[in-house]
Amino acid sequence: MHHLIHHETVDKALEILADQYCRSTLLCFQEATEDALPIRDLATRVVPGERKNETVVRLHHSTLPRLADAGLIEYDSRSSTVRYHGDQDIEELLATLTDCFAGEEQFCEVGP
Template sequence: MATRQPPAHTDARGAAYDLMANRRRRHVLAYLRGHPHEDIAIDDLTSRVIARELMDGDGPVDPESVSATLHHVHLPKLADAGLIEYDADAHVVYTPPLDDATPDADPGVFFEGHSA
């Protein structure tokens, strides 16, 4: 019996949900969504994420840990998914225009009715 492959859009949607499962990545995208097509300094983004985590009452927030996980985990993952452009050498992140042909990449659908 042949194994059925799920449709490609299901895989893309599953990958999008995996990306959005992490609160810190949701904070990053929520902030960047308000600053489309701008170069955002990583230090500024880190400060915004820290402020949001403190507002959410996530407990003590270690700025070095936030910075390290953004740099080594979350920003590269979002860049690999095509949601952001990340220049680690220049310490900036940029939100490119979304390709109309790939609506599943739009992070906005995950914010409707949810707090980031």
């Protein structure tokens, strides 16, 4: 039996998961013990290393609004806090993609 799937829902999910920053952000929250993080802490987890300020800007202007529009996170720009809401379908799809591309270094790592 086939499940009734709305094409817009599938397209939106795949569009979100096509972005390395979105994948990495979602994986950070799935692996975290907290469901809310300051954006600077999240940036350090998304891109470990020296690019923290650049990552904060990218998260603030691009990644977090996309994830918030999809209902996956809530971003309070005044307190610079990101709260993860998650979505079982997105999490399952991300887990499947992660398994499929387990040997691919760049699947969830954000490159220079």
